[in-house]
Amino acid sequence: MMLRWQMEPAIDALAQLSDSVEAALRRHGVSGEQVSRTRLIVEELACNTLEHGHLRRAPLPVDVIVHLLHDALVLEFHDSGPAFDPRSAPVPDLDADIAERPIGGLGLHLVQQLADRLDYRHDAGRNVVRIVLLQPADPPLQESPA
Template structure:
């Protein structure tokens, strides 16, 4: 399910998908089309899609696991100089700030498995926040348009 608002003010993209890996591509393609119609710079869109792919994959693989009954809600709003993205899901609680940043000075063989995707999003996003709202995880990040 998706919706777009065309009222004055910030442009809004809203999409709800089943918590399945196979559904992520349809969401990102719908987002790409929405962003193109609003003339959002391709560089910003590509960054958002990379971050979404990582975060949504984590929700499906680690949050829902074998329980494919969950949904993931994604909302994107245009803001003054960029976009703000909100991801909401009812998977197991997971605060991405609760994991230590990986030691990227170590070789691949020496590093612990995991954590690089969240590290990547932390570095790529202009802002990144998490909160638990009752039984719902909410991750919010923003990305500015290129100068």
């Protein structure tokens, strides 16, 4: 099953997008953990697009596509900002004193940590980030005492 949203590149559209994604995933029986992971990823990618991607270009809508598979949730995020591969972002030094750390980078680090797989391509002038979130395995059945 495929679900699709389009967000105008405006900060006030972000909450509506996040709420719509969350509500649709819950309606389709997606686990609470997957819903939370997906919402955080959508919010972070959308914020980065609004903050960095549309400053230098005529803004086009952001497209968010979710494919619900039997063993995974696949999220595609399409934007028209300058080409940027989120996998190329430097890993933040989480052990450094917060006052000495450069601003930024934590959100993309979080996205990479939440994703089971993250792919990127630049296609027809648009960034396409593809994230796979595997369904959590069912806990093993407890044996009843004999």
